[in-house]
Amino acid sequence: MARLQEFDVDEGDRPVGGQAMNARPDTFAEQPVLIVGGGFSGTLLAINLTRLGVPVVLFERDQASLAKGLAFGTRCPEHLLNVRASNMSAFHDDPGHFLRWMGLSGAEQCNRFVSRLTYGQYLRELLVGSLGSTAGRLTVRAGDVVDLTETAQGVSAVLASGESVAGRAGVLALGHSAPRLPGPCASLPPSLGWADPWHPQALAGLGPDGGVLLLGTGLTAIDLIISLDRAGHRGPIVALSRRGLISRAHWPAGPDCEPVPAPTARGAALVRAVRVRAAQIGWRKAIDELRPHTQALWRAHDARAQGSFLRHLRPYWDVHRHRLAPEIAARIAGLQAEGRLAVVAGRLVDATVKDGAALIHWRPRGGGTVASLEAARVINCIGPESDITQAHQPLLQALLTRGAIRPDARRLGIDVDPQLCVRDHLGAPNARIHAVGPLTKGIGWEVIAVPDIRVQVRALARQLAGVKA
Numbered sequence: 001m002a003r004l005q006e007f008d009v010d011e012g013d014r015p016v017g018g019q020a021m022n023a024r025p026d027t028f029a030e031q032p033v034l035i036v037g038g039g040f041s042g043t044l045l046a047i048n049l050t051r052l053g054v055p056v057v058l059f060e061r062d063q064a065s066l067a068k069g070l071a072f073g074t075r076c077p078e079h080l081l082n083v084r085a086s087n088m089s090a091f092h093d094d095p096g097h098f099l100r101w102m103g104l105s106g107a108e109q110c111n112r113f114v115s116r117l118t119y120g121q122y123l124r125e126l127l128v129g130s131l132g133s134t135a136g137r138l139t140v141r142a143g144d145v146v147d148l149t150e151t152a153q154g155v156s157a158v159l160a161s162g163e164s165v166a167g168r169a170g171v172l173a174l175g176h177s178a179p180r181l182p183g184p185c186a187s188l189p190p191s192l193g194w195a196d197p198w199h200p201q202a203l204a205g206l207g208p209d210g211g212v213l214l215l216g217t218g219l220t221a222i223d224l225i226i227s228l229d230r231a232g233h234r235g236p237i238v239a240l241s242r243r244g245l246i247s248r249a250h251w252p253a254g255p256d257c258e259p260v261p262a263p264t265a266r267g268a269a270l271v272r273a274v275r276v277r278a279a280q281i282g283w284r285k286a287i288d289e290l291r292p293h294t295q296a297l298w299r300a301h302d303a304r305a306q307g308s309f310l311r312h313l314r315p316y317w318d319v320h321r322h323r324l325a326p327e328i329a330a331r332i333a334g335l336q337a338e339g340r341l342a343v344v345a346g347r348l349v350d351a352t353v354k355d356g357a358a359l360i361h362w363r364p365r366g367g368g369t370v371a372s373l374e375a376a377r378v379i380n381c382i383g384p385e386s387d388i389t390q391a392h393q394p395l396l397q398a399l400l401t402r403g404a405i406r407p408d409a410r411r412l413g414i415d416v417d418p419q420l421c422v423r424d425h426l427g428a429p430n431a432r433i434h435a436v437g438p439l440t441k442g443i444g445w446e447v448i449a450v451p452d453i454r455v456q457v458r459a460l461a462r463q464l465a466g467v468k469a
């Protein structure tokens with residue numbers, strides 16, 4: 001495996017590699033594209049753009065996250081990818097790239113679920129490689145971008161330090177926003193109620209025997225359970241969600257699904273068709289063969305039908321579509337069998353503080369008596385805040401306040417047109433400001449995993465570089 005070079009970006013908004021920031025490009029074409037967010041999407045877009053000869057300034061506010069972002073910046077080596085190594089190349093047109101970097105070959109190795117920490121090193125190394133090989137076209141800046149304004153020539157990124165950087169276009173690659181604690185738990189003191197499950201301190205100060213309540217039973221809750229187990233936690237863990245559904249496991253063997261034509265059914269008829277297909281070929285294959293068509297199917301449904309999917313089907317879709325590595329699923333099942341983990345279905349009723357612990361009342365699904373439990377820590381695992389009007393993100397707030405962006409109809413992110421141009425409050429696309437990654441879920445639903453984002457950023461890079469389709 002290739003070794004990760006040491007790479008450092010200090011806190012002082014100092015350029016690392018690339019052109020000095022006061023060197024003024026002579027022509028519009030030499031003006032850089034400004035990418036805000038140096039996680040997976042922003043890094044990959046920067047690499048694609050610089051390969052096409054376009055200068056880029058990549059802004060990242062968190063040094064530890066550079067290139068890795070939230071998903072691959074985990075410090076826990078037991079957090080595994082939920083996609084097989086064979087499908088994790090950063091480049092759509094070079095599907096074997098990650099396998100070569102890992103030195104993996106043969107079906108058994110390529111089907112593995114590698115640690116996310118290792119994948120983060122892969123991304124960091126790609127970025128460092130680009131810094132060294134693109135003749136100064138790529139600049140990485142440490143800093144929090146708090147505004148992106150239009151200028152006569154293009155755009156200007158305003159940093160929290162007050163400094164501005166000019167470019168010809170801007171791209172928002174901000175990733176996920178941390179969620180807030182749901183209503184009944186919002187009043188718990190920070191030592192008991194933890195809103196951001198991805199914060200490195202989420203488990204800090206928790207005694208090994210303390211009870212833990214995870215709000216949510218999705219992949220974030222699974223991460224927390226694995227982290228607790230790895231830390232030797234002995235206390236009871238309860239994961240609560242409305243339906244108590246937990247992600248299903250991948251098969252150990254690789255995917256072997258043949259391409260199929262796009263389904264013609266829509267709405268409820270499509271759901272019935274998928275169920276029939278699942279009975280014929282198994283639910284995993286029935287979901288997997290939809291994958292190349294999911295974005296088009298999303299767009300083929302109107303906002304009402306999309307809303308209906310989100311309300312009624314999303315929890316079932318999520319647990320079948322976003323699967324666990326088999327070893328993670330086995331570990332979760334083991335913890336349940338030992339009685340150390342309980343996954344329950346119900347609703348929060350209220351949360352108070354009693355004798356220094358959180359006292360939680362919740363009503364089991366289907367009604368019945370209100371149950372109670374005590375927890376030394378309540379951790380929010382309900383998933384990222386996708387409603388940009390609710391996000392704690394000064395940049396989004398500034399753009400919203402000026403009417404430069406608006407949420408998409410389903411409040412899954414930012415409203416963009418098919419070219420990923422953000423739409424202003426009246427719906428007009430802005431050719432100078434784009435968005436990529438999970439922020440653009442509104443136009444395709446499945447724009448969250450590596451295999452989808454690598455296609456999206458490649459297309460945007462070619463568009464910004466003026467490469468004919």
Ligand SMILES: Cc1cc2nc3c(=O)[nH]c(=O)nc-3n(C[C@H](O)[C@H](O)[C@H](O)COP(=O)(O)OP(=O)(O)OC[C@H]3O[C@@H](n4cnc5c(N)ncnc54)[C@H](O)[C@@H]3O)c2cc1C
Pocket residue numbers: 036037038039040041042043059060061062065066068069070071072080081082083116143144145146173174175176220223395436437438439448449450451453
């Ligand atoms: C926990 C988790 C696990 C996942 N596991 C997998 C997996 O196994 N396989 C898979 O295919 N997909 C996985 N995904 C999905 C997917 O890969 C990620 O959603 C993807 O990495 C998103 O990349 P992004 O760049 O859009 O966001 P991020 O990678 O989160 O990056 C956004 C970056 O922007 C920075 N930023 C934000 N605002 C500003 C600002 N104003 N100024 C400067 N910087 C800013 C942030 O600090 C952050 O580093 C996972 C997602 C999560 C959350």
